[in-house]
Amino acid sequence: MRTSWWLLGVALAAPPEPVTTAPLAPSLHQAMAERLRIVSQAREAVIAGNMEGVHDAARALERVPAPPTRPEWADFVVDLQLFTTAARGATSVAEAADAVAAVTQACARCHERAAGGPDLTSSALPPVTWSSDVQMSRHAWAMSWLGLGLLKPNDDAWRRGAQQLADEPPPTTARSEEIVALEAQLRELGARAVTTQAGPDRSVVYAQLLTTCARCHMRREGE
Numbered sequence: 130m131r132t133s134w135w136l137l138g139v140a141l142a143a144p145p146e147p148v149t150t151a152p153l154a155p156s157l158h159q160a161m162a163e164r165l166r167i168v169s170q171a172r173e174a175v176i177a178g179n180m181e182g183v184h185d186a187a188r189a190l191e192r193v194p195a196p197p198t199r200p201e202w203a204d205f206v207v208d209l210q211l212f213t214t215a216a217r218g219a220t221s222v223a224e225a226a227d228a229v230a231a232v233t234q235a236c237a238r239c240h241e242r243a244a245g246g247p248d249l250t251s252s253a254l255p256p257v258t259w260s261s262d263v264q265m266s267r268h269a270w271a272m273s274w275l276g277l278g279l280l281k282p283n284d285d286a287w288r289r290g291a292q293q294l295a296d297e298p299p300p301t302t303a304r305s306e307e308i309v310a311l312e313a314q315l316r317e318l319g320a321r322a323v324t325t326q327a328g329p330d331r332s333v334v335y336a337q338l339l340t341t342c343a344r345c346h347m348r349r350e351g352e
């Protein structure tokens with residue numbers, strides 16, 4: 130019997146049955162929703178250049194009860210632990226970005242195998258189209274969909290975020306050379322992400338994007 134779950138902002142009405150396995154127990158659904166919350170927090174911490182936030186999120190992820198160890202999932206669980214440890218020990222934003230991307234990719238590999246992962250039609254997720262009434266910046270909206278696209282994994286969600294960054298118009302007002310360069314880099318990485326095929330290449334470009342966001346935000350702090 131399936132109930133509808135509304136946990137931590139993720140609507141979980143009748144998730145699709147996994148192809149290869151029996152459904153997860155309710156407590157495991159709850160643990161997965163908790164993982165999504167923490168991985169989103171880790172992504173936001175990298176974007177803000179907040180290393181302490183990344184370390185805290187990694188520690189929180191380590192405290193979530195381990196995913197079910199079905200024999201065919203064992204490698205994904207090991208990867209998840211490995212990259213979570215890397216995030217906890219990251220000493221630079223680039224390292225933190227790599228680790229958060231690798232964690233997300235580890236989640237994705239198991240979801241792909243188990244036909245699981247977040248419900249991308251939930252009303253709790255950012256709306257499909259960005260508009261100025263969305264209570265988040267265009268950049269945050271784009272990275273949120275890229276993150277969900279990587280995690281599920283799902284091509285439409287990934288490309289939605291990538292295309293938004295690729296299409297961002299260049300600034301019209303006078304800006305410093307560094308700002309113009311960072312914004313151009315976001316557009317280029319966005320365009321590259323649009324055509325990057327699913328798999329490890331996507332986590333590479335995702336990490337580069339996270340690092341680019343952080344470089345601009347950290348620069349402000351230093352001023």
Ligand code: HEC
Binds near residue numbers: 147151168196243245
């Ligand atoms: C070992 C395998 C495995 C790993 C690793 C894994 N998941 Fe999952 N996850 C699943 C399965 C299986 C489901 C779907 C189960 C179902 O529909 O019955 C799922 C579902 C989900 C859901 C939807 C929750 C629900 O109740 O339907 C979210 C959100 C989620 N995972 C997030 C994550 C995040 C974030 C990570 C990485 C930090 C992660 N998962 C790592 C196997 C895994």
Ligand code: HEC
Binds near residue numbers: 308342
């Ligand atoms: C070229 C510089 C630059 C880049 C690159 C950049 N940002 Fe920002 N971002 C800013 C500035 C400046 C602010 C502060 C704006 C303000 O306080 O109104 C900001 C603020 C934010 C905020 C906080 C908004 C709020 O309402 O408080 C978020 C979230 C954000 N950026 C996300 C991102 C993401 C995600 C990326 C990467 C895809 C990114 N930014 C890339 C310059 C940048």
